[in-house]
Amino acid sequence: MSKKIGIVGAGTAGLHLALYLQQNDVDVTLFSDKRAEEYASMRLPNTVAHFSVTIDREKALGVNHWQTGDVGYFGHHYYIGLPEPMRFYGDLRSPSRAVDYRLYLPALLTDFVERGGNVEYRAIQQEDYAALAEEFDLVVVSTGKGTGDMFPKIPELSPHTTPQRQLCVGIFKGIAQLPSRSVTMYFSPGAGEMIEIPTLTFNGMQNALVMENLPGGDLEILVQTKYDDDPEAFKTLLLEKLAKHYPTCFERIDQAEFDLANSSLDILQGGVVPAVRQTSIELENGTIAIALGDVQNTVDPMLGQGANAASHAAFVLGEEIVANDVFDARFVEKVDSRRNQRVHSATRWTNVMMANLENFPPEFGAFVGAVAQSPTLADTFTNNFNYPENQWDVFSSPERVAAFCASA
Amino acid sequence: MSKKIGIVGAGTAGLHLALYLQQNDVDVTLFSDKRAEEYASMRLPNTVAHFSVTIDREKALGVNHWQTGDVGYFGHHYYIGLPEPMRFYGDLRSPSRAVDYRLYLPALLTDFVERGGNVEYRAIQQEDYAALAEEFDLVVVSTGKGTGDMFPKIPELSPHTTPQRQLCVGIFKGIAQLPSRSVTMYFSPGAGEMIEIPTLTFNGMQNALVMENLPGGDLEILVQTKYDDDPEAFKTLLLEKLAKHYPTCFERIDQAEFDLANSSLDILQGGVVPAVRQTSIELENGTIAIALGDVQNTVDPMLGQGANAASHAAFVLGEEIVANDVFDARFVEKVDSRRNQRVHSATRWTNVMMANLENFPPEFGAFVGAVAQSPTLADTFTNNFNYPENQWDVFSSPERVAAFCASA
Numbered sequence: 001m002s003k004k005i006g007i008v009g010a011g012t013a014g015l016h017l018a019l020y021l022q023q024n025d026v027d028v029t030l031f032s033d034k035r036a037e038e039y040a041s042m043r044l045p046n047t048v049a050h051f052s053v054t055i056d057r058e059k060a061l062g063v064n065h066w067q068t069g070d071v072g073y074f075g076h077h078y079y080i081g082l083p084e085p086m087r088f089y090g091d092l093r094s095p096s097r098a099v100d101y102r103l104y105l106p107a108l109l110t111d112f113v114e115r116g117g118n119v120e121y122r123a124i125q126q127e128d129y130a131a132l133a134e135e136f137d138l139v140v141v142s143t144g145k146g147t148g149d150m151f152p153k154i155p156e157l158s159p160h161t162t163p164q165r166q167l168c169v170g171i172f173k174g175i176a177q178l179p180s181r182s183v184t185m186y187f188s189p190g191a192g193e194m195i196e197i198p199t200l201t202f203n204g205m206q207n208a209l210v211m212e213n214l215p216g217g218d219l220e221i222l223v224q225t226k227y228d229d230d231p232e233a234f235k236t237l238l239l240e241k242l243a244k245h246y247p248t249c250f251e252r253i254d255q256a257e258f259d260l261a262n263s264s265l266d267i268l269q270g271g272v273v274p275a276v277r278q279t280s281i282e283l284e285n286g287t288i289a290i291a292l293g294d295v296q297n298t299v300d301p302m303l304g305q306g307a308n309a310a311s312h313a314a315f316v317l318g319e320e321i322v323a324n325d326v327f328d329a330r331f332v333e334k335v336d337s338r339r340n341q342r343v344h345s346a347t348r349w350t351n352v353m354m355a356n357l358e359n360f361p362p363e364f365g366a367f368v369g370a371v372a373q374s375p376t377l378a379d380t381f382t383n384n385f386n387y388p389e390n391q392w393d394v395f396s397s398p399e400r401v402a403a404f405c406a407s408a
Numbered sequence: 409m410s411k412k413i414g415i416v417g418a419g420t421a422g423l424h425l426a427l428y429l430q431q432n433d434v435d436v437t438l439f440s441d442k443r444a445e446e447y448a449s450m451r452l453p454n455t456v457a458h459f460s461v462t463i464d465r466e467k468a469l470g471v472n473h474w475q476t477g478d479v480g481y482f483g484h485h486y487y488i489g490l491p492e493p494m495r496f497y498g499d500l501r502s503p504s505r506a507v508d509y510r511l512y513l514p515a516l517l518t519d520f521v522e523r524g525g526n527v528e529y530r531a532i533q534q535e536d537y538a539a540l541a542e543e544f545d546l547v548v549v550s551t552g553k554g555t556g557d558m559f560p561k562i563p564e565l566s567p568h569t570t571p572q573r574q575l576c577v578g579i580f581k582g583i584a585q586l587p588s589r590s591v592t593m594y595f596s597p598g599a600g601e602m603i604e605i606p607t608l609t610f611n612g613m614q615n616a617l618v619m620e621n622l623p624g625g626d627l628e629i630l631v632q633t634k635y636d637d638d639p640e641a642f643k644t645l646l647l648e649k650l651a652k653h654y655p656t657c658f659e660r661i662d663q664a665e666f667d668l669a670n671s672s673l674d675i676l677q678g679g680v681v682p683a684v685r686q687t688s689i690e691l692e693n694g695t696i697a698i699a700l701g702d703v704q705n706t707v708d709p710m711l712g713q714g715a716n717a718a719s720h721a722a723f724v725l726g727e728e729i730v731a732n733d734v735f736d737a738r739f740v741e742k743v744d745s746r747r748n749q750r751v752h753s754a755t756r757w758t759n760v761m762m763a764n765l766e767n768f769p770p771e772f773g774a775f776v777g778a779v780a781q782s783p784t785l786a787d788t789f790t791n792n793f794n795y796p797e798n799q800w801d802v803f804s805s806p807e808r809v810a811a812f813c814a815s816a
Binding site: 403 | 732733734736737738742745748749800801804805807808811814815
């Protein structure tokens with residue numbers, strides 16, 4: 001039975017799904033609002049690490065153009081800036097990897113096109129979906145642009161109405177890499193967190209700094225101050241804040257070289273309202289529109305869960321599209337029964353970790369103490385960034401946190 | 409971390425779970441209201457076939473005492489008693505097997521005891537659960553006896569408030585086996601269905617007849633007439649009804665020998681109200697009681713889905729008990745996310761098939777026509793008795809039935 005699938009949005013979720021369906025000879029059309037050559041001149045869209053579970057999917061798609069030996073990283077350092085600072089390290093069983101999405105997305109889009117993929121280059125608005133419903137047997141919605149509130153929030157999984165952190169995210173040069181490439185997660189009580197990610201960008205390996213600033217805290221000014229208004233003033237402010245809150249990063253900075261890695265486009269400021277949404281709606285003619293990736297699950301970037309959950313969901317959806325001939329409520333139920341443990345856990349775990357870091361309840365203090373003292377626990381916790389459902393197993397209640405600590 | 413698990417009920421679900429936990433060195437206590445030696449003198453409790461997915465689990469537990477080469481069956485014959493009768497056959501990829509539960513259950517109970525298992529022989533009533541909650545970290549409820557409405561029904565999965573068929577179920581001698589052992593499913597429009605199952609009982613291989621009689625139809629009298637009141641009259645009535653409604657069974661009957669296989673205990677009459685229930689409650693001290701098997705999912709026996717779904721759920725529950733140290737809402741969520749596709753599909757498919765056979769809508773007529781003409785479809789449909797979620801993929805909407813037929 002022939003089936004025609006339309007995918008709106010060419011982010012990681014849309015591209016992984018399109019490449020998967022192409023590999024399985026399904027008739028697929030990808031809608032992208034940008035051509036491959038337009039990415040180089042755009043503002044940094046985000047900073048994303050792909051864990052090994054995602055790299056394995058890229059290998060299966062034949063699009064793993066970046067060898068982890070060259071650009072990957074091998075574990076997480078943790079710096080807990082309490083009055084008595086704590087530092088510990090956890091190993092990843094297989095390396096992770098971060099590539100600037102202005103390189104990554106056009107590379108995969110080009111792969112899809114060169115393999116004969118059908119791309120329509122236009123932005124889809126909400127009023128366009130009726131026509132797509134006529135053209136396709138299933139419409140996959142994997143960009144939030146133009147969708148408005150097509151997919152209503154699930155209230156019990158969407159507790160927040162405002163961003164939990166004010167984000168200042170950039171790719172910087174002038175920060176020395178650690179001897180063994182690794183992510184560092186920094187915590188500054190009352191101010192926020194920072195994640196330093198070795199990232200391949202236009203001018204080679206640099207460091208992304210994901211600054212997660214508490215609303216009302218000492219670091220929030222990093223979101224309100226614009227680089228373009230006065231680059232030197234911004235750098236001076238940022239260096240001052242790094243020295244105060246994240247000293248073990250600051251000490252690796254060459255202040256003469258320190259700057260945005262390529263251009264003033266290498267910085268993004270704003271905030272994310274975490275949300276989990278219903279996964280499908282019926283369009284006017286009864287065709288199903290199914291949400292994928294950030295459209296289903298909008299997650300703060302602190303723990304790097306968005307793209308990895310999106311890629312997982314893309315493969316589940318791809319496998320079910322191949323396996324099914326009818327795209328109806330039963331189809332959606334099957335997709336959801338396979339993806340939602342991971343997708344929902346990504347959001348639940350991230351939300352709880354943000355609350356834990358803000359409020360530092362006693363069981364979380366005990367957790368930090370336990371992983372700081374047990375390399376086994378630190379490795380398990382670090383490797384489980386691949387598996388948010390395993391993290392949710394640990395963090396969904398104080399009793400579970402205690403059981404994890406006791407397992408050392 | 410040590411964990412103490414209590415299992416109330418020693419049916420297939422309770423026994424498979426107890427044996428699984430024993431095999432994995434978990435501290436488990438099984439509550440049974442019967443000793444192994446009491447089964448031989450009880451009334452036939454049901455007639456159950458185990459599909460190969462269940463036999464595989466029995467092999468893993470080391471309790472597969474019955475070789476399918478000796479007692480198994482290899483496919484399903486279908487007899488559609490329309491004015492122009494239709495007959496077709498579907499192959500099972502691996503054989504199924506039916507053993508009288510008065511042999512099967514005590515054999516597994518004995519295995520558990522001989523391996524050092526802890527059994528408490530007493531009936532548990534609802535008022536006993538508070539004490540069990542103090543003794544165990546998790547209480548598994550796998551018998552409906554004494555549970556009342558502990559686990560409320562899920563309305564959208566429990567559409568019926570009365571039995572959909574009046575059941576007359578027995579094990580009979582004097583019916584010649586088919587040349588290659590197989591189940592036969594008979595359909596008599598307006599009257600009901602009958603499933604003939606080669607079954608190992610006390611006096612060797614005989615045939616179970618599962619008569620599923622429509623309320624108000626010509627066969628309902630088989631439920632109202634009691635064998636014990638007048639065995640000869642009952643036999644005469646039954647033979648007359650078999651000759652009329654299920655002639656291809658009747659023609660294999662030696663009337664002189666035909667009778668209940670062992671004794672007047674070999675017959676059971678009654679009805680089942682299909683229901684799907686919530687899977688857990690918190691007992692008074694916060695300990696979770698989790699429903700397993702028929703307690704979660706009460707299903708009409710027509711398609712043989714009850715025990716097989718129960719055994720699947722027992723293994724999922726066993727694996728999660730081994731993997732988890734905390735038995736809380738998250739634990740239940742994980743168990744349910746793994747078992748409910750199969751468990752819910754067993755009920756949904758069975759309910760829809762009963763309605764289809766009663767009402768024979770056009771798409772079901774088309775389905776019967778398609779499988780009668782396509783050995784491939786007949787084999788797929790037959791083998792999918794192992795996988796009710798695959799059957800639900802076919803039967804959940806007329807469009808899906810049509811797609812299945814078109815796949816031939």
